[in-house]
Amino acid sequence: MPPSVARGFRRGEPAFEPGGEAMMTAAIVAREVVKKYASVTALDGFDLEVAEGTVMGLLGPNGAGKTTAVRVFATLIQPDSGHAEVAGIDVVANPRAVREVIGLSGQYAAVDELLTGYENLELIGRLYHLGKKGAKARAEELLEQFDLTEAAGRRLKEYSGGMRRRLDLAGALVRKPKVLILDEPTTGLDIRSREATWEAIGELVASGSTLLLTTQYLEEADRLAHRIAVIDHGKLIANGTADELKDQVGGHRLEVTLRDAADLDHARAVLAPIGHGEPVATQEDRRVVVPIAAAGGVLVEGVRRLDMAGIEVVDASVRRPTLDDVFLALTGHRADKAEQNGEGVKAEETKNEEPVR
Amino acid sequence: MSAVGLAVGDGVVLAKRNLTRTLRVPDLMMSSLIMPIMSTLLFAYIFGSAIQVPGVSYTEFLLVGVFVQTVVFNSVITGSGLAEDIQKGIVDRFRSLPISPYSVLIGRTISDLANNVLSIVVMVVTGLLVGWRIDSSAGEAAAGFVLLLAFAYALSWVLAVVGLSVRAPEVVTNASFMIIMPLCFIANTYVSPEGFPAVLRVIAEWNPVSAVTQAVRELFGNTNPAFPPGDAWPLQNAILASFLWIVVMLVVFVPFATSRYRKAVAR
Numbered sequence: 272m273p274p275s276v277a278r279g280f281r282r283g284e285p286a287f288e289p290g291g292e293a294m295m296t297a298a299i300v301a302r303e304v305v306k307k308y309a310s311v312t313a314l315d316g317f318d319l320e321v322a323e324g325t326v327m328g329l330l331g332p333n334g335a336g337k338t339t340a341v342r343v344f345a346t347l348i349q350p351d352s353g354h355a356e357v358a359g360i361d362v363v364a365n366p367r368a369v370r371e372v373i374g375l376s377g378q379y380a381a382v383d384e385l386l387t388g389y390e391n392l393e394l395i396g397r398l399y400h401l402g403k404k405g406a407k408a409r410a411e412e413l414l415e416q417f418d419l420t421e422a423a424g425r426r427l428k429e430y431s432g433g434m435r436r437r438l439d440l441a442g443a444l445v446r447k448p449k450v451l452i453l454d455e456p457t458t459g460l461d462i463r464s465r466e467a468t469w470e471a472i473g474e475l476v477a478s479g480s481t482l483l484l485t486t487q488y489l490e491e492a493d494r495l496a497h498r499i500a501v502i503d504h505g506k507l508i509a510n511g512t513a514d515e516l517k518d519q520v521g522g523h524r525l526e527v528t529l530r531d532a533a534d535l536d537h538a539r540a541v542l543a544p545i546g547h548g549e550p551v552a553t554q555e556d557r558r559v560v561v562p563i564a565a566a567g568g569v570l571v572e573g574v575r576r577l578d579m580a581g582i583e584v585v586d587a588s589v590r591r592p593t594l595d596d597v598f599l600a601l602t603g604h605r606a607d608k609a610e611q612n613g614e615g616v617k618a619e620e621t622k623n624e625e626p627v628r
Numbered sequence: 629m630s631a632v633g634l635a636v637g638d639g640v641v642l643a644k645r646n647l648t649r650t651l652r653v654p655d656l657m658m659s660s661l662i663m664p665i666m667s668t669l670l671f672a673y674i675f676g677s678a679i680q681v682p683g684v685s686y687t688e689f690l691l692v693g694v695f696v697q698t699v700v701f702n703s704v705i706t707g708s709g710l711a712e713d714i715q716k717g718i719v720d721r722f723r724s725l726p727i728s729p730y731s732v733l734i735g736r737t738i739s740d741l742a743n744n745v746l747s748i749v750v751m752v753v754t755g756l757l758v759g760w761r762i763d764s765s766a767g768e769a770a771a772g773f774v775l776l777l778a779f780a781y782a783l784s785w786v787l788a789v790v791g792l793s794v795r796a797p798e799v800v801t802n803a804s805f806m807i808i809m810p811l812c813f814i815a816n817t818y819v820s821p822e823g824f825p826a827v828l829r830v831i832a833e834w835n836p837v838s839a840v841t842q843a844v845r846e847l848f849g850n851t852n853p854a855f856p857p858g859d860a861w862p863l864q865n866a867i868l869a870s871f872l873w874i875v876v877m878l879v880v881f882v883p884f885a886t887s888r889y890r891k892a893v894a895r
């Protein structure tokens with residue numbers, strides 16, 4: 272792994288420094304954006320501001336409106352009302368100019384199955400008007416960068432899901448866009464591909480591009496994004512750095528894992544008095560999480576109480592809130608980590624992980 | 629670059645992509661290369677020999693019908709190709725690029741035109757092998773091919789509307805054939821409409837396919853006294869009528885397809 276990556280992705284700090292010291296200009300703006308479909312309001316007065324040269328992670332449960340927002344910024348759909356601009360250009364008034372400066376990779380890889388990897392990228396280069404030579408050179412460069420040189424001459428039909436995803440992503444980078452918009456870029460990728468993707472994204476951001484990234488992986492948002500916006504029911508419900516959001520949720524967490532899921536309710540009752548807020552249990556991993564005010568002594572006290580109540584504990588710890596806690600606190604869902612194999616497979620509703628309150 | 633230059637330039641890039649696909653899909657290869665050859669042979673040998681017309685060659689008369697039918701059938705690809713690209717998100721990817729908004733439709737119709745050229749070439753070669761001849765000047769023959777292709781091109785825009793309205797790619801082909809079958813067969817493609825029941829005869833006489841078929845026969849010198857065109861105006865003035873039909877189809881269906889496209893993609 273190149274040293275830059277090792278350094279770049281240390282936990283808990285944004286991977287890339289924002290380009291330039293003053294972050295005054297907004298590369299992406301949404302104000303009061305509304306988009307209605309026949310039966311749902313996908314965006315319901317959505318607001319967002321992404322500073323130039325930064326990475327914004329857009330998080331939200333399934334159906335929150337992430338893809339709809341992405342499609343508005345990418346000029347693929349027009350909002351019913353409200354205002355949206357990218358690189359200072361109104362997406363409704365001047366979509367052509369917006370398309371000159373963005374690179375998009377949608378939620379589902381939009382690649383041409385019958386063309387080879389090389390042909391797919393070359394086609395995009397031609398449509399960006401890079402010329403024959405320019406398109407060829409850029410396609411080869413990107414294939415190299417995304418570790419697809421060997422597969423360059425094979426048709427996409429023969430690519431694995433992860434390879435497709437990578438090629439689609441490479442397609443978004445053909446023109447070295449000023450503003451990059453990626454809808455779940457690493458869903459379905461293995462660790463190595465994910466690292467390669469992050470690295471490619473990192474290079475682009477380091478050179479001054481802005482990135483809007485939706486993701487199912489809180490870890491990804493935590494590592495990549497300078498700021499995180501949480502969307503639910505078509506509205507922005509939180510916005511800040513990962514640390515700010517964690518602080519917003521506040522305090523620490525006592526987390527205990529039980530031997531037997533049947534004890535969960537009992538454990539919640541036992542731990543409630545030492546908590547700062549309502550303990551939350553999750554069936555699936557037999558865990559109880561208790562918000563606490565300060566770390567001192569609570570761990571011992573909690574384990575002692577459980578022991579007295581005859582509840583067997585497998586693991587116990589005190590930690591700062593994670594983005595997962597933030598997500599849970601804000602949306603009432605756990606973030607969806609179930610989906611591992613990407614494409615086409617919509618993540619299951621989070622019923623298993625629904626907190627038992 | 630001018631707006632038109634851009635639309636055509638991007639359209640050509642996309643048309644090349646479509647053609648590459650066509651050559652790689654066995655189904656499409658079948659319909660644009662093998663079917664035309666088969667139809668030519670079948671019609672020449674089975675019907676050409678079954679129906680004996682004293683003194684003249686029925687094969688010559690038939691083959692122009694086969695040419696027309698083939699290009700009409702080929703236009704189905706326009707609608708199904710568009711529907712498929714939209715469904716697979718490919719059109720969205722294109723739309724996120726700074727291309728002309730017309731280029732997807734232009735690219736599609738250009739590639740289908742090229743596809744028709746391919747079909748016609750193989751049919752002409754096959755036709756010549758089985759004894760079909762053009763009995764007119766080179767200029768008239770060229771005009772015949774241009775007319776055939778121009779009609780096919782205009783028809784692509786009609787079928788584009790079908791593809792963009794129906795949207796589900798599996799349904800598009802069926803829906804298209806519901807339009808195309810009567811167009812092809814309630815016509816003078818293989819027989820003279822003189823013998824049709826009254827209503828069908830009127831439809832056949834005013835069917836654009838009939839005008840085009842008659843016009844191409846005239847331009848190729850393939851008319852046959854055993855199968856008179858009939859007295860209806862479009863058949864008596866087939867070249868003019870074909871030209872008018874093509875203009876009307878383009879004037880109506882290019883804007884119609886464009887607005888359908890806008891609706892279909894902006895969802």
Ligand SMILES: Nc1ncnc2c1ncn2[C@@H]1O[C@H](COP(=O)(O)OP(=O)(O)OP(=O)(O)O)[C@@H](O)[C@H]1O
Nearest residue numbers: 308311313331332333334335336337338339340895
């Ligand atoms: N073309 C459409 N027609 C009708 N409803 C739509 C359409 N696109 C999205 N929706 C609805 O709008 C809402 C928001 O959808 P969107 O795709 O933006 O969610 P998302 O946050 O991207 O979800 P996911 O995490 O599952 O990708 C959903 O209720 C969805 O069903």
Ligand SMILES: [Mg+2]
Nearest residue numbers: 337338339378
């Ligand atoms: Mg989505």
